[in-house]
Amino acid sequence: MLKPVKKKTLPEEIIEQFKQQIISGNWKPGDRLPPERELSESLGVSRTSVREALSAFTAIGLIEVRVGEGTFLASDIAPLYKRELSSKFLVKRGSLLEVVEARKIVETQLAYLAALRATDEDLNKMEKILDNMGKRIASQSSFMEYDVAFHFAIACAARNTILLETINAIAELFRSVHREVVELPGMPQLSYSLHNQIYEAIKKGSCAEAQEAMMKHLSVVEDRIKNMPLDDKL
Amino acid sequence: MLKPVKKKTLPEEIIEQFKQQIISGNWKPGDRLPPERELSESLGVSRTSVREALSAFTAIGLIEVRVGEGTFLASDIAPLYKRELSSKFLVKRGSLLEVVEARKIVETQLAYLAALRATDEDLNKMEKILDNMGKRIASQSSFMEYDVAFHFAIACAARNTILLETINAIAELFRSVHREVVELPGMPQLSYSLHNQIYEAIKKGSCAEAQEAMMKHLSVVEDRIKNMPLDDKL
DNA sequence: TGGCTCCAGTGGTCTAACAACCTTACATTT
DNA sequence: AAATGTAAGGTTGTTAGACCACTGGAGCCA
Numbered sequence: 001m002l003k004p005v006k007k008k009t010l011p012e013e014i015i016e017q018f019k020q021q022i023i024s025g026n027w028k029p030g031d032r033l034p035p036e037r038e039l040s041e042s043l044g045v046s047r048t049s050v051r052e053a054l055s056a057f058t059a060i061g062l063i064e065v066r067v068g069e070g071t072f073l074a075s076d077i078a079p080l081y082k083r084e085l086s087s088k089f090l091v092k093r094g095s096l097l098e099v100v101e102a103r104k105i106v107e108t109q110l111a112y113l114a115a116l117r118a119t120d121e122d123l124n125k126m127e128k129i130l131d132n133m134g135k136r137i138a139s140q141s142s143f144m145e146y147d148v149a150f151h152f153a154i155a156c157a158a159r160n161t162i163l164l165e166t167i168n169a170i171a172e173l174f175r176s177v178h179r180e181v182v183e184l185p186g187m188p189q190l191s192y193s194l195h196n197q198i199y200e201a202i203k204k205g206s207c208a209e210a211q212e213a214m215m216k217h218l219s220v221v222e223d224r225i226k227n228m229p230l231d232d233k234l
Numbered sequence: 235m236l237k238p239v240k241k242k243t244l245p246e247e248i249i250e251q252f253k254q255q256i257i258s259g260n261w262k263p264g265d266r267l268p269p270e271r272e273l274s275e276s277l278g279v280s281r282t283s284v285r286e287a288l289s290a291f292t293a294i295g296l297i298e299v300r301v302g303e304g305t306f307l308a309s310d311i312a313p314l315y316k317r318e319l320s321s322k323f324l325v326k327r328g329s330l331l332e333v334v335e336a337r338k339i340v341e342t343q344l345a346y347l348a349a350l351r352a353t354d355e356d357l358n359k360m361e362k363i364l365d366n367m368g369k370r371i372a373s374q375s376s377f378m379e380y381d382v383a384f385h386f387a388i389a390c391a392a393r394n395t396i397l398l399e400t401i402n403a404i405a406e407l408f409r410s411v412h413r414e415v416v417e418l419p420g421m422p423q424l425s426y427s428l429h430n431q432i433y434e435a436i437k438k439g440s441c442a443e444a445q446e447a448m449m450k451h452l453s454v455v456e457d458r459i460k461n462m463p464l465d466d467k468l
Numbered sequence: 469t470g471g472c473t474c475c476a477g478t479g480g481t482c483t484a485a486c487a488a489c490c491t492t493a494c495a496t497t498t
Numbered sequence: 499a500a501a502t503g504t505a506a507g508g509t510t511g512t513t514a515g516a517c518c519a520c521t522g523g524a525g526c527c528a
Contacts, residue, residue: 009511011289015293035477045513046512047514052286055290059293059294060294066520067478067480067519069521098395098396101394102400105339106340109339160336162407166336281482286480301489301509301511304508304509
């Protein structure tokens with residue numbers, strides 16, 4: 001089998017260049033971008049193509065356009081939230097169960113590996129995250145952030161780049177409904193306790209225990225999704 | 235809080251309408267959307283505005299545009315996930331041993347699930363691939379293609395989109411060196427035999443056996459990599 | 469100071485046209 | 499009959515140029 005000759009479209013290439021500008025720091029959050037006409041001239045393309053590229057950035061919340069004023073790079077560093085609103089209605093409950101199944105497979109093994117390989121530094125990080133999680137049981141939104149961070153820390157401790165990026169990608173999908181799972185009464189407390197069990201197992205270096213604790217945690221999540229109101233499935 | 239004073243832009247309104255079409259079920263996953271010109275006429279706007287709206291949907295992976303063919307609604311969460319995954323994998327790539335470790339974790343469970351869920355059609359496909367593989371033990375290049383196809387067939391039979399895309403992405407990383415692993419003397423025969431064991435286990439519906447057979451296969455691959463010259467490991 | 473007009477800059481939208489590309493059907497060659 | 503080449507129609511990709519609507523500021527005037 002040969003490689004599938006990919007031909008990038010103009011707006012796609014423009015998007016790439018814009019990304020570069022952001023990554024390199026040439027464009028900083030809050031900055032005003034050059035006018036569309038200027039951009040089209042610099043890039044040697046039509047204004048239409050530039051606008052389509054900008055339209056894509058707008059969709060994922062990376063830029064903000066103000067008529068008569070100009071185009072601005074989002075000052076907010078978490079533009080991912082806008083994307084979730086856009087795509088949420090596509091993620092059905094059935095798909096979510098697939099996602100949880102994948103998490104069960106990958107994350108249990110990640111916990112296993114973490115118990116095997118975690119350094120003191122890794123453990124400190126996890127403990128700090130758990131601390132913050134405990135203090136924020138009341139406020140769902142930031143609790144969720146620490147929840148995600150904890151799983152991320154485990155993946156880091158497992159020392160496998162491939163699986164780390166895999167979990168990262170999955171987490172992005174999951175983010176959109178994570179909130180509803182966590183917001184149920186009694187859920188944060190339960191979740192906090194389960195995360196603690198995972199941490200203790202990893203700290204002890206007990207692979208099987210860590211694996212099992214993670215499985216228990218994800219099974220709870222799975223149950224929650226199965227019991228989600230039907231309105232949310234589409 | 236006073237007046238939000240909403241002045242929606244044309245593409246934004248179009249996006250809203252498209253969302254409605256999706257939610258209401260008028261447009262189903264995989265469907266081909268009407269041509270841009272037709273949409274612009276129906277909506278009473280220019281093609282430019284329609285294209286900007288579509289550009290936004292493309293950015294978040296909800297639609298796929300094929301030149302000369304048309305615009306299609308994403309069939310499932312797979313495109314969303316694939317987008318996430320590819321962007322992450324572009325940045326980082328792991329060493330070969332990391333890749334094999336990831337494969338051991340994901341593919342053993344995939345074999346397990348395949349043994350649980352494979353239909354007759356799935357099994358037929360696998361058998362056909364194995365047949366071709368057997369006939370091509372001599373020629374490394376096409377042998378490798380069937381090898382990859384077999385693993386892909388298992389992932390399909392496991393009925394989990396997320397893991398399927400994950401394995402796809404990993405396979406892409408692995409492809410570059412797969413050849414060197416297979417080209418060793420005696421390797422195709424051994425590999426063919428191990429693949430057959432996996433197939434038989436799945437056909438029997440024996441989950442544990444399938445899982446174990448896959449693990450045996452990947453362990454062989456792992457050994458081969460460990461014995462490879464150092465330059466090729468990264 | 470306060471309000472006014474005017475204006476240059478900017479994004480929003482449209483039109484019409486051509487290019488690049490895919491599929492299908494048909495004709496040609498072998 | 500099978501493989502190959504060709505033409506046509508439909509579709510997205512891209513462009514140029516034009517006009518509109520809105521914003522901010524400069525400068526004018528009471």
